[in-house]
Structures are given as C-alpha cells and as structure tokens.
Amino acid sequence: MSASEQSTDEDLMLRYQxxxxxxxxxxxxxxxxxxxxxxxxxxxxREHAEELFQEVWMNLIQARERYRVxxxxxxxxxxxxxxxxxDYFRRHGRVELTLYEKGDAEGEENAIDRLAGSRVDxxxxxAESAQQSAAILRAIESLPAPQRETFLLHEEGxxxxxxxxxxxxxxMEAAKSRLRYAVAKLRDGLKEYA
Amino acid sequence: MNIADQHDRExxxxxxxxxxxxxxxxxxxxxSDVGGMAPPAALDDAILAAAHRAVHSGPKLAGSNWxxxxxxxxAVAAVVVLSVSVVFVSIEERPxxxxxxxQSIAPVQKATRPEAVISxxxxxITGAVPAPETSVEADKVARKLPSEAAARDASAVRQEREAxxxxxxxxxxxxxxxxxxxxxxxxAGSQSIMPPAYPPxxxxxxxxxxxxxxxxPFPNAISGAKADALATAxxxxxxxxxxxxxxxxxxxxxxxxxxxxxxxxESGDAAAGVSAAASVSPPSRESSAIxxxxxxxxxxxxxxxxxxxATAKSGATVAPAHAPSPALADKARPNxxxxxxxxxxxxxxxxxxxxxxxxxxxxxxxxxLREELVRFRKVxxxxxxxKALTDLPAGP
Numbered sequence: 001m002s003a004s005e006q007s008t009d010e011d012l013m014l015r016y017q018x019x020x021x022x023x024x025x026x027x028x029x030x031x032x033x034x035x036x037x038x039x040x041x042x043x044x045x046r047e048h049a050e051e052l053f054q055e056v057w058m059n060l061i062q063a064r065e066r067y068r069v070x071x072x073x074x075x076x077x078x079x080x081x082x083x084x085x086x087d088y089f090r091r092h093g094r095v096e097l098t099l100y101e102k103g104d105a106e107g108e109e110n111a112i113d114r115l116a117g118s119r120v121d122x123x124x125x126x127a128e129s130a131q132q133s134a135a136i137l138r139a140i141e142s143l144p145a146p147q148r149e150t151f152l153l154h155e156e157g158x159x160x161x162x163x164x165x166x167x168x169x170x171x172m173e174a175a176k177s178r179l180r181y182a183v184a185k186l187r188d189g190l191k192e193y194a
Numbered sequence: 195m196n197i198a199d200q201h202d203r204e205x206x207x208x209x210x211x212x213x214x215x216x217x218x219x220x221x222x223x224x225x226s227d228v229g230g231m232a233p234p235a236a237l238d239d240a241i242l243a244a245a246h247r248a249v250h251s252g253p254k255l256a257g258s259n260w261x262x263x264x265x266x267x268x269a270v271a272a273v274v275v276l277s278v279s280v281v282f283v284s285i286e287e288r289p290x291x292x293x294x295x296x297q298s299i300a301p302v303q304k305a306t307r308p309e310a311v312i313s314x315x316x317x318x319i320t321g322a323v324p325a326p327e328t329s330v331e332a333d334k335v336a337r338k339l340p341s342e343a344a345a346r347d348a349s350a351v352r353q354e355r356e357a358x359x360x361x362x363x364x365x366x367x368x369x370x371x372x373x374x375x376x377x378x379x380x381x382a383g384s385q386s387i388m389p390p391a392y393p394p395x396x397x398x399x400x401x402x403x404x405x406x407x408x409x410x411p412f413p414n415a416i417s418g419a420k421a422d423a424l425a426t427a428x429x430x431x432x433x434x435x436x437x438x439x440x441x442x443x444x445x446x447x448x449x450x451x452x453x454x455x456x457x458x459x460e461s462g463d464a465a466a467g468v469s470a471a472a473s474v475s476p477p478s479r480e481s482s483a484i485x486x487x488x489x490x491x492x493x494x495x496x497x498x499x500x501x502x503x504a505t506a507k508s509g510a511t512v513a514p515a516h517a518p519s520p521a522l523a524d525k526a527r528p529n530x531x532x533x534x535x536x537x538x539x540x541x542x543x544x545x546x547x548x549x550x551x552x553x554x555x556x557x558x559x560x561x562x563l564r565e566e567l568v569r570f571r572k573v574x575x576x577x578x579x580x581k582a583l584t585d586l587p588a589g590p
Contacts, residue, residue, distance in 0.1 A: 021246045025242060028238070032233055050237055054237060136220055183216050
C-alpha cells in the first residue's frame with residue numbers, strides 16, 4: 001500500500017485542492033460505492049441516483065478552493081449528498097421531506113405504512129434476488145426517510161452518531177433515536193430469515 | 195448494582211447484538227450481486243475527467259488573477275511612456291511644433307550677439323536723413339492702403355517677434371540708445387500703415403534697438419508688435435515681386451514713403467520726415483555702409499529699383515531712400531540737434547569722432563583714447579586712422 005493510499009481523506013482533499021488530480025482519484029475510489037448506495041437507496045430511480053451522485057461530486061470539485069479541514073471529509077461529502085437529497089425530495093414532492101420537517105416520533109408509523117411496499121416494485125429493488133438480502137433491502141426501503149438515512153450514514157459512511165447529527169443537521173439524541181428505531185425495524189424484518 | 199441498571203445493560207447488549215446482526219446482514223446484501231449497487235463506469239469517467247480538468251485550469255485562473263490585478267497600472271504606465279516618447283520625437287523631428295517659448299530661443303540667441311546689435315546701431319547713428327520728396331497724391335494712396343494683409347499674419351508671428359525684439363532691446367539699451375517704440379508711420383490722420391520691411395538677411399540679424407526721441411512726436415504711431423506683423427505681411431508681398439504682377443506692392447511702398455515725407459513737409463517738422471522715411475525704409479545689410487535714418491532702417495534694393503518707375507507713374511519726386519538729398523539733410527539737421535540722442539549719434543560719425551580722438555590725444559588722455567579707438571575700430575573698421583592716432587606712446 002503506497003503512501004498516498006494510507007493518507008487520510010482530508011490530506012487527499014487538500015492535495016487535490018493544491019492541484020494533485022491523483023489525490024481525487026483516490027478519494028473517489030474510497031467513497032464512490034458508499035455514496036452511490038447512500039443516494040441510490042433513497043431515490044426512486046437509478047437515473048435520479050446517478051444524477052444526484054454526479055451533482056454531489058461536481059459540487060465537491062467546484063468547491064475545492066473553499067474546502068477547510070473542519071470535520072472529517074466523509075462528513076463533508078455526505079452533507080453535500082444530504083443537501084442534494086433534500087433538494088431532490090423537495091423537487092419531486094416526496095413525502096420523505098415532510099418526515100424530516102415533522103418530529104421523529106410523530107407520523108413515524110404512518111410513514112412506514114405509506115412507504116411499505118411502495119418501492120418493492122421498482123426495478124432497482126426487483127433485481128435483488130437473494131431472499132435475505134432482498135428482505136433487508138426491502139426493510140431498509142420501508143424505513144422512514146430520516147431513519148433510513150441515519151442507518152445508511154452509519155453503514156455506508158461509517159459515521160458515528162455525532163457525525164450523523166452534524167451531517168443531517170439534527171441533534172445527537174435525534175440521530176441516536178433514529179438509528180435505534182431503524183435497527184429495531186430491520187431486525188424485525190429479518191426475523192423470519194434468522 | 196440495582197435491577198434497573200442490569201436491565202439497561204442487558205438492553206444495550208441486545209441492541210448491540212441486533213445492530214451487529216443487521217449490519218452484517220446489510221453488508222452481505224450489499225456485497226452480493228443482488229444488493230450490489232455501483233455507479234456506471236461512464237459516470238466514473240465523467241466525474242474523474244471533470245476533476246482533472248478543474249485541476250489543470252487552476253494555473254490559468256491564477257494567471258488571469260495576476261493580469262487582472264496589474265492591468266490598470268500597466269496600461270497607465272504604457273500610456274505615459276508612449277506619450278512622452280511621442281512628444282520628444284515630435285519636437286526632435288518637427289521643431290516648429292514645439293511651443294513658442296522653445297521656438298523663440300533661436301532668434302533671441304541670434305539677436306543677443308553684441309556685434310550684431312552694435313553694427314545695427316551704427317546704421318542708426320550714422321545715417322543722414324533721407325526725406326524723399328513726395329506729392330499729395332502719394333499721400334492719398336497711402337491712406338487707402340489696406341491693412342488686411344498685415345492683419346492676416348499678425349497673430350501668427352506676433353508672439354515670437356515680440357519676444358525677439360524685446361530681447362534685442364534689453365541687450366542694446368544704453369544711455370544713448372534707449373529702446374524706442376516700434377517703427378512709426380507718419381500717417382497721423384489715417385490708419386493706413388506700411389510697416390518697415392525687413393529683408394531676410396536683416397531679419398536674421400534682428401532689428402536693432404533704435405534711439406527714441408525724448409518726446410514721441412507721433413502719438414498715432416502703431417505699436418511695435420503691429421509693425422512687426424505688418425513687416426511679415428510685407429515680406430510675403432515682397433516674395434512675390436519676382437513676378438510681374440508683384441509690382442503693385444512695391445509701388446505702394448514708395449507711395450507710403452512719399453506719404454510720410456509729404457507729411458513731414460506739411461508739418462514743417464523735419465523729424466517727421468525723417469521718421470516717415472525711416473519707417474518705410476527697412477534696414478538692409480547691403481546698405482550698411484550707407485548712412486540711414488535715425489530710426490535705423492535702410493532702404494531696400496527693391497525700393498531702389500522701383501523708385502524711378504514709381505516716380506514716373508505718380509509724377510512725384512521720390513528720392514532714393516539711401517541717398518539723402520542735400521536739401522533734406524539740411525532740413526533734418528535741426529531735428530537732429532533737437533533730439534538729444536541724435537546729437538549723441540552724430541558724435542560717432544567718423545569725422546567728429548576722429549576729431550574727438552585727436553583732442554583726447556592732445557589732452558594726453560591715452561587710456562581713454564585707446565578705449566575710444568577700440569570702439570571706433572569696431573564701428574568703423576574701414577576708416578584709415580591718421581598717423582597721430584596709430585602711433586601712440588606706450589604706457590598707460
């Protein structure tokens with residue numbers, strides 16, 4: 001493993017800011033999968049996911065001059081993605097946005113009822129054939145958006161509760177609560193395959 | 195440890211187990227083909243290409259920032275340098291484009307030569323009084339003379355001529371030669387003016403400071419600047435006299451001379467006649483040996499040539515300006531005595547001057563005699579000195 005590959009995300013971003021294009025290649029390789037899954041599992045279609053994914057990276061490229069190491073790079077990157085998703089929800093009139101605007105407890109069950117089974121018929125979900133994998137993915141997709149995002153940030157971004165709170169703009173308690181609810185529901189969804 | 199704490203601890207353990215189980219299940223699903231989700235290769239290429247383009251355009255941005263910051267200063271500096279260069283090159287190649295103050299330097303330098311001033315002054319002091327006889331008809335013609343031609347060039351040459359003349363006057367000022375008003379035209383009752391004409395050779399030497407009478411006998415005389423302007427106009431006219439059509443200005447000159455002389459006659463004042471003759475008789479280098487009027491203007495060759503023709507046409511008797519008639523000289527003599535400066539000028543004629551030198555020798559004032567001899571030699575280099583003045587005893 002070379003020295004560049006051992007560098008932290010922040011170092012790579014600073015190097016890219018200084019003009020090292022290779023540093024960006026490494027950064028992209030590290031985060032392309034997690035970010036794309038984070039976005040893809042919250043969008044209705046793959047086309048939208050790809051569009052948002054490209055916009056996030058383009059924003060990162062254009063904003064490289066203003067980048068300052070004030071937090072972990074992945075927090076910075078997923079915050080960009082979170083903001084893009086909010087814009088996406090707003091643009092398409094998705095109910096997920098209302099869940100972010102309401103409290104965590106309020107309407108949680110209703111949202112689950114509304115969303116349950118709503119994305120199962122999508123092509124992206126239909127491609128998942130393995131039962132358990134399909135079950136958990138279905139369960140993830142059936143989660144309320146804030147819980148789903150929190151769970152995905154925890155799994156795909158490897159973020160702590162504090163980082164999740166920073167990325168999503170909520171309190172740490174809210175993030176903890178969302179994660180707990182998400183894990184409980186996913187566990188319930190996996191019971192039949194346990 | 196109470197039961198509640200144990201319950202919480204067990205609950206957290208269960209939560210951690212559930213989280214681990216869910217996480218493991220999710221990772222399995224993510225890594226399996228079913229749950230695999232990755233951006234297409236085309237999207238990867240597009241993003242990476244955009245990232246590389248952005249990096250390569252970075253130095254250009256920095257360069258453009260530098261240019262943007264220094265462009266105004268560089269532009270101002272370039273304009274200043276170019277302007278100064280153009281001005282200097284223009285002055286070097288076309289001196290006539292330079293300001294009047296720069297142009298007037300050359301004539302003034304010529305005019306400030308002491309020898310030139312002295313020699314011109316000599317003309318003014320040694321001249322007899324050519325007061326040509328004129329007729330009333332000539333006077334009438336002179337009254338009709340237009341001054342438009344002179345006015346055309348007056349404004350153009352006034353400044354530089356004034357500068358040159360004033361410089362000459364400053365240099366030539368002495369008790370005997372006070373700066374005089376400009377050459378005057380003795381057309382008291384009329385505004386018709388004929389300025390003194392300066393032949394080119396004389397102009398290069400510059401007009402001499404002329405001794406002025408104590409009291410100006412011609413209150414209506416034109417100013418020096420005006421006369422200079424008119425002189426320029428007249429010079430233009432003279433340049434055309436080589437052609438047959440140019441005879442008219444010459445005749446006009448003669449008529450003016452006649453007019454001045456006529457006025458002198460009418461007033462009974464010989465000085466007026468002298469002045470009138472002088473005003474129309476410009477100084478010339480060729481006539482430097484000829485005694486000229488006190489005003490200091492010698493007749494021009496043109497006048498000499500055309501004088502007979504003018505006389506024949508007008509019927510007036512116009513005497514050559516450079517050849518003072520004995521009658522007019524007699525008339526002018528009282529006027530010379532009346533004017534103090536004129537008497538001073540008389541003393542420097544060769545004859546009286548030699549007399550004075552002889553008197554100094556007889557008185558034994560050899561120092562003063564030597565100084566006077568030096569001055570005499572400068573003024574009259576061609577006069578042969580008597581032996582008594584050449585063989586002076588040595589010593590002071």
